[in-house]
Amino acid sequence: MNNPFIELGIRHDIVNAISELGFENPTPIQEQSIPVLLTGSNDFVGLAQTGTGKTAAFGLPLLELLDFEENHPQALVLCPTRELCLQITNDINNYAKKMNNVHVVAVYGGASISDQLRQIRRGVQIVVATPGRMLDIINRKAIDFSQVKYVVLDEADEMLNMGFQEDIDNILSTTPDEKKTWLFSATMPAEVRRIAKKYMDNPFELTMGTKNTGNQNIEHEYYVVRARDKYAAFKRIVDNNPEIFGIVFCRTKIETQEIAEALIKDGYNADSLHGDLSQQQRDKVMKRYRERSLQLLIATDVAARGIDVNDVTHVINYSLPDEIENYTHRSGRTARAGKTGVSISIINSKELGKIRQIERVIGKKFVKAEIPTGFDVCEKQLFALVHKVHNVEVNESQIEQYIPRIMDEFAELSKEEVIKRFASLEFNRFLEYYQNAPDLNAPADDFRSREGAQGDRFNRDGMRSEYTRLFINLGSVDEFSRGELLGYICNNAKISGRNVGKIDVKGVYSFFEVVNADVDNVMNNFKGIDFKGRPVRIEISGEGVSSNRSGGGGRREGGYQKREGGYRGERREGGERREKSFAGAGANSNGGGFRDFSGKRREERPERRRRF
Numbered sequence: 072m073n074n075p076f077i078e079l080g081i082r083h084d085i086v087n088a089i090s091e092l093g094f095e096n097p098t099p100i101q102e103q104s105i106p107v108l109l110t111g112s113n114d115f116v117g118l119a120q121t122g123t124g125k126t127a128a129f130g131l132p133l134l135e136l137l138d139f140e141e142n143h144p145q146a147l148v149l150c151p152t153r154e155l156c157l158q159i160t161n162d163i164n165n166y167a168k169k170m171n172n173v174h175v176v177a178v179y180g181g182a183s184i185s186d187q188l189r190q191i192r193r194g195v196q197i198v199v200a201t202p203g204r205m206l207d208i209i210n211r212k213a214i215d216f217s218q219v220k221y222v223v224l225d226e227a228d229e230m231l232n233m234g235f236q237e238d239i240d241n242i243l244s245t246t247p248d249e250k251k252t253w254l255f256s257a258t259m260p261a262e263v264r265r266i267a268k269k270y271m272d273n274p275f276e277l278t279m280g281t282k283n284t285g286n287q288n289i290e291h292e293y294y295v296v297r298a299r300d301k302y303a304a305f306k307r308i309v310d311n312n313p314e315i316f317g318i319v320f321c322r323t324k325i326e327t328q329e330i331a332e333a334l335i336k337d338g339y340n341a342d343s344l345h346g347d348l349s350q351q352q353r354d355k356v357m358k359r360y361r362e363r364s365l366q367l368l369i370a371t372d373v374a375a376r377g378i379d380v381n382d383v384t385h386v387i388n389y390s391l392p393d394e395i396e397n398y399t400h401r402s403g404r405t406a407r408a409g410k411t412g413v414s415i416s417i418i419n420s421k422e423l424g425k426i427r428q429i430e431r432v433i434g435k436k437f438v439k440a441e442i443p444t445g446f447d448v449c450e451k452q453l454f455a456l457v458h459k460v461h462n463v464e465v466n467e468s469q470i471e472q473y474i475p476r477i478m479d480e481f482a483e484l485s486k487e488e489v490i491k492r493f494a495s496l497e498f499n500r501f502l503e504y505y506q507n508a509p510d511l512n513a514p515a516d517d518f519r520s521r522e523g524a525q526g527d528r529f530n531r532d533g534m535r536s537e538y539t540r541l542f543i544n545l546g547s548v549d550e551f552s553r554g555e556l557l558g559y560i561c562n563n564a565k566i567s568g569r570n571v572g573k574i575d576v577k578g579v580y581s582f583f584e585v586v587n588a589d590v591d592n593v594m595n596n597f598k599g600i601d602f603k604g605r606p607v608r609i610e611i612s613g614e615g616v617s618s619n620r621s622g623g624g625g626r627r628e629g630g631y632q633k634r635e636g637g638y639r640g641e642r643r644e645g646g647e648r649r650e651k652s653f654a655g656a657g658a659n660s661n662g663g664g665f666r667d668f669s670g671k672r673r674e675e676r677p678e679r680r681r682r683f
């Protein structure tokens with residue numbers, strides 16, 4: 072059978088290279104855009120989230136279309152951040168690994184300009200650049216774009232958000248009129264429409280998924296807590312997800328730093344990424360994160376733009392973003408390349424309205440989750456440890472020499488005793504930390520009035536009174552997340568997800584609310600249903616089942632990462648300047664301002680934006 076990329080029109084040496092990268096089948100955007108772009112005769116607008124395979128969608132056609140016997144710039148890729156610039160350059164180089172004389176140069180701020188100039192002088196066909204530094208080089212008359220055939224505007228919405236409109240105008244004015252422009256954007260605000268109109272002639276438009284909606288593989292959850300409990304609640308969420316590899320978003324640099332410092336002090340593998348770090352420091356943090364020496368990256372919106380790390384399991388909105396659009400960008404850092412992910416928001420009861428607004432924009436409902444009890448966390452950690460022990464790879468040859476002595480040490484103990492002791496090593500620590508830990512969920516009173524104001528009624532337990540709480544004998548040990556349990560319930564009970572309320576996934580069981588009218592459907596349709604050979608049991612829940620609350624703050628062993636000092640006060644240079652003050656140019660030149668939670672478009676809010 073032919074490789075599907077060959078069928079799309081990609082040549083063998085490129086297909087061989089991408090096969091080595093594990094690309095077996097094209098992603099949907101690649102499947103649909105590659106044949107169009109390969110004609111080389113269209114302008115193109117692709118509305119697609121990050122992580123969908125956009126880079127290959129434009130990178131592979133560029134490698135097919137350019138003449139690599141010529142050593143002058145033929146394609147220019149503009150993107151918002153240095154991270155993304157390096158990523159794209161690296162990706163294209165990888166796709167071209169088996170081709171000859173392909174020269175791709177990355178042009179970005181915060182690094183030596185003379186190195187970049189040298190690479191350009193040596194001859195380059197594809198320039199991948201952030202706008203600030205690119206303009207710098209153009210102004211020095213160090214590059215000739217008169218023979219550019221293709222311009223790619225990647226993450227166009229981000230570039231406009233960051234105030235690059237004017238720079239883009241200036242850069243494009245140095246390229247020929249007859250070039251083709253390919254624009255990719257995660258969202259299509261009016262400003263992006265405007266540049267599409269300005270630079271393109273009857274473009275081919277491709278929309279992957281619904282306009283303005285986020286990645287459908289992301290589950291969105293929110294937790295309602297009181298402001299004073301926020302940090303403790305956050306830690307408990309982290310502790311309840313032992314395998315978390317997450318990005319935590321804060322609104323300001325100071326908050327980012329404070330949270331990172333507190334986490335480090337509490338023994339977590341965490342560090343911060345924000346605009347006050349020098350490029351070198353940013354690189355160091357990112358390297359550690361990519362290598363997974365860091366488990367939690369605490370970041371501002373601007374600093375986290377363009378981060379392309381696969382396998383991010385959770386995005387945590389420690390604070391909700393100022394602009395609704397930023398929520399999509401934040402949550403898009405997880406569930407990349409077809410994987411799933413969870414986007415968590417920790418809010419206070421006053422912010423429920425913002426959650427509803429985000430739901431409308433992303434076209435997806437949030438699940439209201441409960442801060443786990445101390446008991447839940449201990450159980451989760453215990454089973455994570457049990458799984459880890461069960462799956463650990465044993466280095467037979469190295470451990471062999473110690474086995475007789477180890478056996479001697481345990482000679483008096485039964486197998487059960489040994490297992491119990493190993494498990495207790497971790498479990499005791501968590502039990503101790505979570506002993507008497509309080510309930511951190513905001514009392515129903517706090518948000519009853521808010522939700523109630525929007526039309527819901529509540530009974531004495533703070534539950535919306537048209538819902539009934541049901542028990543199900545499946546839980547996290549059966550590898551159900553909230554979203555998966557919701558899907559499982561809806562499929563089997565044949566009810567709409569809209570009729571399911573709060574879902575509370577515990578270890579071996581869970582609770583879920585369902586509208587009263589559907590209770591019989593659930594009970595009847597689940598009759599005779601098995602899960603992996605076990606009958607599924609559903610009951611109307613008694614009261615006080617989740618009374619086991621405690622709280623506190625988990626501490627993690629071994630994870631303490633010493634942090635290099637001197638982060639504050641260092642400045643980045645070059646193209647990066649825009650990232651620090653994207654307000655000015657962005658708000659001025661794209662003319663549209665930004666949508667805030669009041670639903671209005673803001674013209675400008677310099678003091679807040681400038682902080683980034």
Ligand code: AMP
Nearest residue numbers: 094096097098121122123124125126408
């Ligand atoms: P991108 O949206 O270009 O940043 O791609 C997101 C991730 O998906 C990157 O890690 C790519 O290496 C990966 N990827 C892109 N296309 C494919 C494909 N056809 N098969 C497997 N992985 C892919």
